[in-house]
Amino acid sequence: MNYQQVLEEIAVEVAPLLSKGRVVDYVPPLARVPLEQFGMALRTVDGRVFTVGASGQRFSVQSIAKLVPLTLAMKLHGDAVWERVGREPSGSAFNSLIQLELEHGIPRNPFINGGALVTLDLTLAAAPRTAIAEFFSQALGAAVQVEREVADGEARTGHRNRALAHFLKSFDNLRNDADAVLDAYFELCATSLSCEELARAFSYLANGGVGADGTVLTTARQAKRINAVMLTCGVYDEAGDYAYRVGLPAKSGVGGGVVAVMPGQYTVAVWSPGLDARGNSLAGTMALELLTTKTAVSVF
Numbered sequence: 501m502n503y504q505q506v507l508e509e510i511a512v513e514v515a516p517l518l519s520k521g522r523v524v525d526y527v528p529p530l531a532r533v534p535l536e537q538f539g540m541a542l543r544t545v546d547g548r549v550f551t552v553g554a555s556g557q558r559f560s561v562q563s564i565a566k567l568v569p570l571t572l573a574m575k576l577h578g579d580a581v582w583e584r585v586g587r588e589p590s591g592s593a594f595n596s597l598i599q600l601e602l603e604h605g606i607p608r609n610p611f612i613n614g615g616a617l618v619t620l621d622l623t624l625a626a627a628p629r630t631a632i633a634e635f636f637s638q639a640l641g642a643a644v645q646v647e648r649e650v651a652d653g654e655a656r657t658g659h660r661n662r663a664l665a666h667f668l669k670s671f672d673n674l675r676n677d678a679d680a681v682l683d684a685y686f687e688l689c690a691t692s693l694s695c696e697e698l699a700r701a702f703s704y705l706a707n708g709g710v711g712a713d714g715t716v717l718t719t720a721r722q723a724k725r726i727n728a729v730m731l732t733c734g735v736y737d738e739a740g741d742y743a744y745r746v747g748l749p750a751k752s753g754v755g756g757g758v759v760a761v762m763p764g765q766y767t768v769a770v771w772s773p774g775l776d777a778r779g780n781s782l783a784g785t786m787a788l789e790l791l792t793t794k795t796a797v798s799v800f
């Protein structure tokens with residue numbers, strides 16, 4: 501497969517979309533990101549890397565980072581994770597409070613904000629606070645960077661996330677101090693990485709739990725299960741459309757990044773900050789759709 505040629509064709513074909521979409525604006529450093537940017541990096545499980553566009557430029561990974569506390573919670577607690585968080589698509593906004601009330605404080609899945617707070621809480625119950633950045637850095641092979649201005653902005657504007665944390669606490673589904681979990685959450689969202697770095701950090705999901713440097717980061721069973729949850733819950737309220745158009749497990753973030761996994765073959769990361777109405781990168785989704793169309797390979 502000539503991945504390099506495929507990526508170059510994709511970059512040309514998504515160009516008309518780059519001026520469309522909307523950059524997220526709830527914190528100033530994110531609102532300042534210029535709209536018309538695109539990068540993509542694909543890393544095969546045997547370590548070949550193919551890139552196009554601004555693949556080396558860092559951006560705010562936001563919800564993509566929710567993969568880390570889910571992975572850690574599963575490593576630390578095994579199937580007991582699912583007593584505290586569900587694994588069904590939510591069908592409502594990622595920061596909805598109504599659903600959490602109706603479902604007695606059990607978040608629908610680990611990728612809505614309430615679910616990520618619970619996986620962080622599970623992680624913090626069994627490991628030191630530093631374990632989150634340490635795992636992320638180990639997967640990447642370098643220290644991950646938190647953008648302080650973004651983390652502070654998240655903390656200042658994150659009223660709904662604070663409400664979710666205290667709501668979880670009222671159902672006894674948050675065991676640590678709510679502010680400690682929220683601080684970890686805001687920092688995680690403010691992690692800044694490039695497509696090349698994301699494709700490397702999450703290569704363990706394509707390679708049965710084995711990281712880019714050969715370290716075993718999870719069991720093959722856990723990697724398979726994380727991919728399954730990504731497929732059904734990883735792209736906000738757009739999982740059905742993603743499965744239909746792209747056909748890969750994927751996790752997106754409001755910074756405009758998406759990580760997608762073709763198990764046994766590659767991890768791909770794409771970034772374009774213009775979002776569609778549901779919060780996924782407009783050009784990023786099209787790029788992934790073109791990737792599976794041009795290669796004629798998807799999980800289906």
Ligand code: GLU
Nearest residue numbers: 562563613689753754755
């Ligand atoms: N950090 C933001 C929040 O928690 C957005 C995360 C995302 O969905 O990418 O509201």
